[in-house]
Amino acid sequence: MKLIDSHAHVHDSKFDKDRDEVIQRAVESGVSQIITVGTNEETSLQAIELAKKYDNIFVTVGLHPLHLFECSECGEEEQIFEEFDYKKYLQLASNGNVVAIGEVGLDYHHFGTNDDVEKIKEKQNKVLIKFIKICNEVNKPIVIHCWDGYDELLEILGSNIVEKRGVIHSYIGSWKNAQKFTTLGYKIGLNGIATYGESYDKLIRNIDLEDLLIETDAPYLPPRPLPRENRCEPKDVKLVAEKIADVKNMNVDDVAKQITKNIKELFDI
Numbered sequence: 001m002k003l004i005d006s007h008a009h010v011h012d013s014k015f016d017k018d019r020d021e022v023i024q025r026a027v028e029s030g031v032s033q034i035i036t037v038g039t040n041e042e043t044s045l046q047a048i049e050l051a052k053k054y055d056n057i058f059v060t061v062g063l064h065p066l067h068l069f070e071c072s073e074c075g076e077e078e079q080i081f082e083e084f085d086y087k088k089y090l091q092l093a094s095n096g097n098v099v100a101i102g103e104v105g106l107d108y109h110h111f112g113t114n115d116d117v118e119k120i121k122e123k124q125n126k127v128l129i130k131f132i133k134i135c136n137e138v139n140k141p142i143v144i145h146c147w148d149g150y151d152e153l154l155e156i157l158g159s160n161i162v163e164k165r166g167v168i169h170s171y172i173g174s175w176k177n178a179q180k181f182t183t184l185g186y187k188i189g190l191n192g193i194a195t196y197g198e199s200y201d202k203l204i205r206n207i208d209l210e211d212l213l214i215e216t217d218a219p220y221l222p223p224r225p226l227p228r229e230n231r232c233e234p235k236d237v238k239l240v241a242e243k244i245a246d247v248k249n250m251n252v253d254d255v256a257k258q259i260t261k262n263i264k265e266l267f268d269i
């Protein structure tokens with residue numbers, strides 16, 4: 001079975017001790033390509049450096065919406081504040097190893113009681129629209145992070161067209177909204193979250209395989225039956241493919257084949 005992990009963070013410091021082995025293990029288990037995703041300037045640059053070293057690693061560059069403000073509700077690692085700079089990200093996006101722009105998007109979930117919610121939302125929306133401009137300037141798709149903002153996201157994507165479209169990664173919305181995203185031409189990205197219970201079974205059962213991507217978001221979100229407290233790695237994307245095959249009552253090889261095709265086409269790899 002040939003698979004691609006369409007969204008991981010292999011440049012993350014949690015892989016500093018054994019990154020080569022992690023990438024090797026992925027290849028040995030059939031995960032031939034990995035897309036490693038930047039979340040701010042520093043991690044985007046780290047991702048680009050990693051892609052220079054490995055032919056099977058591709059990169060996305062972006063600024064995560066949680067880094068656009070001083071996030072009081074974020075974990076220590078997420079507490080990075082960076083001012084968005086159009087020129088800087090346009091330059092990063094133009095790099096030859098970069099296959100998409102992201103992760104960028106909306107995160108209306110991590111608000112503290114003292115946060116100026118409206119102001120932060122407005123900033124996230126504005127920056128997302130600027131990233132859409134960058135996508136169209138460099139002719140690359142978008143990788144979207146969205147938590148608690150699917151209605152606003154649908155509005156933004158409906159009126160700001162990304163020519164190459166993209167993926168709503170780590171999708172945790174309803175089947176109803178998923179249909180709206182796929183109608184706009186976007187793919188739905190599923191990861192370990194889809195394996196934690198039956199919440200996404202309805203979506204998995206109903207969605208066309210052509211509209212799905214799979215990912216790990218490694219080192220986060222280990223798919224079942226891996227222990228939740230451990231990190232996961234790109235080879236574990238197989239467990240997400242197995243969950244989809246199980247719910248759709250399909251052969252896992254057929255699932256893997258179609259989804260790998262979807263990923264290759266979207267990111268042109």
Ligand SMILES: [Zn+2]
Nearest residue numbers: 007037103217
């Ligand atoms: Zn991610």
